[in-house]
Amino acid sequence: MRHAAVRRTTDPSRHRLHGRPQGLPRALVAGLLVLAATSACTSDPSGRAAPGRTPTTASPTVRPRPSAPQRTAVTHVAGTLAPRSRAVLARNVGRTLSAYADEAFLRVPYPHPGLAHAFGAFTERVRPQARRDSRLLTNAALARSTRAVRATHRTAYLSVLAPHGRVAGVTAAVDLVLLVDRGRKAGRRVHLAGRMLLTRTPSGRWAVFGYDLHRSERPVAARWSAS
């Protein structure tokens, strides 16, 4: 199924990305550029370099910023769920969704040949189909030309089925905006949104057992990666 859709740009970081920082003294800009050219870049907010990532040719960039953190909240409950349980659920489901975004887009050594571990947060039975959809669900389509990926927006609002006060299933309305730095090539803004369906596995962790997602991309001009 394919759609053409008119979408209003809502990315608040867009204006910050384009062009050189205004009003900064030239010396400071030059200093930043030197720093950018000599330091390794990572989209990991912890600042750790991903294994296998190697610095490439230096070029003018703006200073890299860490990825936006995953924000997860319970917004609808069918049944009953205590406030404390809601917080625990949001944290645990957020962890699963974070793991997916990290493995599929963010904490990946670029450029790289594949995204073999992208679907570790999915149930075993849905993984084969997810692999077939990997051009939509991961950064596989852009991986070879990607230098780094940064999330500018990561939210998940949870609708919960909880009859008798016990969670039986969760639908996460996810919204993920990523900036893909492709070196000399034009960068891409990737928007992935839709529903991810989660169930609790026998081991107690939450896993994605279904998805209904749409993805759109558009070019962005500036580079933000410093590697």
Add this chain to the structure above:
Amino acid sequence: MTRLALGLLLVLLAVAMPPAAPRHADVTLVRVRTAQAVDHPASVLWVLCLGSDARPGERLTGTRADAIQLVGLNLRTGAGTMIGIPRDSYVEIRGHGRDKINASMFYGGPQLMADSVSRLVGVRPDYVFTTGFLGFRAMVRAIGGVTVHSRFAFSDPVRPQGYHVGANRLNPFQALIFGRVRHPLPRGDFDRSGNQQELLRSILREVRGHRSRPGFMEHGVLAAVRNLDTDLNPAQLYRLAQAVVSLRPERLRGCVVTGPTGYAGAASVVYPDVAQARRLGDDARRDGTLDHGCRQG
């Protein structure tokens, strides 16, 4: 005048937009690609959907079944089959001799009902769902009503404007009556069974149309948990519901087992065309899809 306006527009564009400069519009036209999948243990499911005629205070599975639909679902292709069985079908019920098929529910609950249906059609259901009048209405209420496409026009006091040929937006009570009436329909029980299939299709259409609305699926499944008699736990029911919603209503094909009517003693019965029922079962058993027509030779 038009040419002048077009010329002006082109000039404006040429002046306003440097040819090589990156441009960021506030409104963009983008190609959106979609992907969807739902994991369920089986790729083909058979579900026996029963509408019990239990009155308030009666046990749901201890009375007769008014509506009997054997539904095959192919979760891989999104296609499905509904085989309607007239409730008056006169069949052999294991351990109880010949009787109307809906008496199986009274004699042995959903298990015996599943047994009688599978002996007739040759397909054993994986699940049996039973709901009553109140439960059905509660579930339709949970999804905000349904739109059915009726093949017949008929009247009923619950719907002052009547039921028209074509689309009818129904509230829960009107939906229940649509699946229950048979006297105004040309072929009585057979057409009623067809209407029940249209109701199932309309519920699927409604749920699919709203499934992205936050909380919609969860409230719908909660209504099902409260109003269905099933041995599935809520988590299993949730996964099944999410899988069923991936089906496409336009690919849900319905056939009704037919046969001559007559009397068994004083009771009005249908002598089901067992050969037809078996052909339908054989056709759809493996992939949940009917490749041939309802009569099949």
